[in-house]
Structure formats: structure tokens, C-alpha cells
Amino acid sequence: MAGQSWRFLWLVLTAQYGMVHSYDTSVETELLSSLFNSSTYNRFVRPSSLVNVTVKFVAISLHELDIKSQTMSISGYLEVEWTDDRLTWSGAYSSVLASTVSEDTVWYPPLAIVNSVGDPEILYDGITPIRMFPSGKMEWLPLRKFEVHCDTNPSFYPFDTQTCGIAMAPWTYSSDLVELVAASGDVFSLDFYHTNGEWEYVDSFSSTQTVQRAGSESITLVISVKYRRRPQFHIVNTILPIMLLGFLNGFIFALQVDAGGKIGFVLTVLLAYAVYLTLVAGHIPTTSDHMSILSILLLMVLMLSVLSIIVSIYVLKICGHGDDVPIPCVTKRITQVLACLSCKKGFRRPNKKVDVEEEGANGKNKKDDKTSNGKNKKDDKSKQTWVQDISAEDTDEDALTWRDVAETIDRFCFVWYFIITGLMFGGCLFTMLYGYANYL
Structure with a gap:
């Protein structure tokens, strides 16, 4: 059976190619000479x-x-x-x-x-x-x-x-x-x-x-x-640091209004953002046909950092005003609105201390008769005095001080800075991830 199979294969090859020849370099050389004849x-x-x-x-x-x-x-x-x-x-x-x-x-x-x-x-x-x-x-x-x-x-x-x-x-x-x-x-x-x-x-x-x-x-x-x-490399080395710096910048408003290091803190974060903006710009084409969402995000956060510096300077300035400097009515109204938007409780009057006299153990002040000694006398030993704190329960705007204004501005900025920053980061990341998932 094997011999018949080989004979059949030989017949097929013979029918297709004529006679089967083994390879020889001289045959290929002759073939190339005949194919590439200069006359044909x-x-x-x-x-x-x-x-x-x-x-x-x-x-x-x-x-x-x-x-x-x-x-x-x-x-x-x-x-x-x-x-x-x-x-x-x-x-x-x-x-x-x-x-x-x-x-x-x-x-x-x-x-x-x-x-x-x-x-x-x-x-x-x-x-x-x-x-x-x-x-x-x-x-x-x-x-x-x-x-x-x-x-x-x-x-x-x-x-x-x-x-x-x-x-x-x-x-x-x-x-x-x-x-x-x-x-x-x-x-x-x-x-x-x-x-x-x-x-x-x-x-x-x-x-x-x-x-x-x-x-x-x-x-x-x-x-x-x-x-x-x-994107894993860029998430770890670009996206996360930008987000952490963005949220860190908001804690400038959590410091005391008269803290001396507020301006230095916010300036340090601002410089860090400027460095990251430079790094990102170095990897993006200098074209105006398409703007990078990440560049726009960095620009917006940089603007918030600049605004934080301006607000911090203003807070330090008004915090230095004494109680003898009157607060304008417009400032009072704005402060009340900011307190409401930041869920801050009403302002209370500062505590006042008054002296109160109490009658002695006999229940009355003893007075000497004019006819007996010719003058009025009070028995000081029968009287006791103590200091009583009277807290003002009313919340009218007369209770407002310059420090209250500064603290209200800081609280308002602290709350709304994180809200705005969270919305910006969330919106930008959602847009970029949507484009990534849909191969835009």
C-alpha cells in the first residue's frame, strides 16, 4: 500500500510539473539567465x-x-x-x-x-x-x-x-x-x-x-x-499628586485666622502646582486645536490657589482691626450670608461681668438713726458681693467683631473650597475616563 501511495504521488507531480527534478544551483542560475535576458x-x-x-x-x-x-x-x-x-x-x-x-x-x-x-x-x-x-x-x-x-x-x-x-x-x-x-x-x-x-x-x-x-x-x-x-504610570505620578495638592491647599482656611504661617503655606502649594503645570505642559503638543482637560484642571486649581492667597491676606488684614474700628453695615450683611452658607451658628455677645450685692443674714441693711449718732451708716459686714456672668442671648449684628468676620470668611472658604475642588476633579476625571472607555 505504501509503494502504491508513493507511485500515485509521483504521477500527480509528473502530471503537474512534467518531470520531477531535484534542485541544482546550475538549474536556478540557468533559469535566472533565461528570465532576465536583456533582449526580453x-x-x-x-x-x-x-x-x-x-x-x-x-x-x-x-x-x-x-x-x-x-x-x-x-x-x-x-x-x-x-x-x-x-x-x-x-x-x-x-x-x-x-x-x-x-x-x-x-x-x-x-x-x-x-x-x-x-x-x-x-x-x-x-x-x-x-x-x-x-x-x-x-x-x-x-x-x-x-x-x-x-x-x-x-x-x-x-x-x-x-x-x-x-x-x-x-x-x-x-x-x-x-x-x-x-x-x-x-x-x-x-x-x-x-x-x-x-x-x-x-x-x-x-x-x-x-x-x-x-x-x-x-x-x-x-x-x-x-x-x-x-495610564497607570501617569495616575501614580501625575493625577494623584495633583489631587492631593489640591485638597491640601484647602487646609489653609483651617488654620487660625491670625496664624503667621498661612501665607507661606499657601505659597508653597502654589509653587508645587506651578511645577506640575510645567511638567504636564512638557508632554502636551503646543497646539490650539485640542486643549488637554488636565491642563484646564491644573489652570483652574492654580486660580483657586491664587484666590486663596488673596483671601488669606484680606483675612489677616481685617483680623488686625481693633474693636474701636466700626464694622460697615455691608460687611455685617455679607458676613451673615457667608455664615448661613457655611452652616455657622449665630454670633453671640461677649460675656459681661457685673457686681451684685446681697443683704446680710438679718435680711436688711442696717442704718443708724440720725438722732442717735447724727450720721448715716451702713454695716459693710452685713453685705456680700460676687461677680455674675451675663451672656447675651440675642444674635443681632451688634454682637459681631472683626475676628468673627475673619473666622466666618475662613469657614466659608474652607467648606466651599472642598466642594468646588471635588466637583472639578470629579468632572474632569469622569470626562477623561469616559473618553478612555469609548476609545475617543
């Missing part, structure tokens, strides 16, 4: 009137996706395929299953990366082999480190998703001579891809654009790839 083949002549060229990108590793410089650097190679009917063989050369030639020997589509940030050039190095198959199929695998321009959107940084494209075109050939199309299946292959620590691959797709070059239409194929940032 010219490498400057395209194989047909319209050459269909299919392209596929095989990624190896993503080096960098920099939203500051708006560039993407990625290593990989292109799988470029087309058919050249002039380069087919069979019969005596059927033992040669494939052969390779250099770019200087055969016609190939002169592809150019039109959005390259380096020196614009055609993909050519003179040594990359081009594989040939008996059916006339040609396969070219140019290996490069591609550095291309990428229109980035930093709005949701560091929860951003970026889409970058590799745009290529058959240079000097119009669309009616060479048609560039994406290969079927995955146009961006991850078969040999090494994952990146900062960016996570999400999706890829291809598109074509028709542009006018030198008065003729040309097809540009764009292979786009979508990456989503891994």
Missing part, C-alpha cells in the same frame, strides 16, 4: 498596463508614540505583492520552487512613505531580495524603522487613545498605471509584535486617498493603527 526583459517596464499591488504591514515593535512631537516610531516590514507574467517558469525548471533577485534586477513598485518625518525617500536599499515564484507572483519585504507624522489629540491625556497612519504611494505612477490596495484579512499583522509598556494596541484599518500629483491622479494607501495609553 527590461526592469524599467511595468509587467502590465495596470499593475495591482497589495500591501500588508507586519509590526515588530512600537518604539515611541510621542504626542508632544506628534510622531510615531515603529519597526516592521511591508509585505508587497504583485504579479509579473514575464517571470514564470515550469518544465525543466520546476525543481526551483522560488528564487530571489535584488531590487536592481526586477521591476518593483517604487513605494514612498509620504508622511515620513525623516528624509523623504523611496523604499530602496539595493540589497533587499525580492522573491519570485513559478506562477509569476512577486513578493517584496522591505524592513524598516518607520517614523511618521501622527495627528494626535491630547484632550484626554493621560487617558488618551491615538490613531496614527502609515501613508504610502507608488511614486511617479498614476492610479491608472499602478493600483495600490490593502491585502485581504488583517492589514496590520501582529504575528511578530512585541507589546509596548506605555501603549496598548486597540485596532487597525486601511483607507485610500486620491490625490493630484503633477497633473495626474495617484492612489495613497493609509494603514491606520489605533493605540490606547496605559
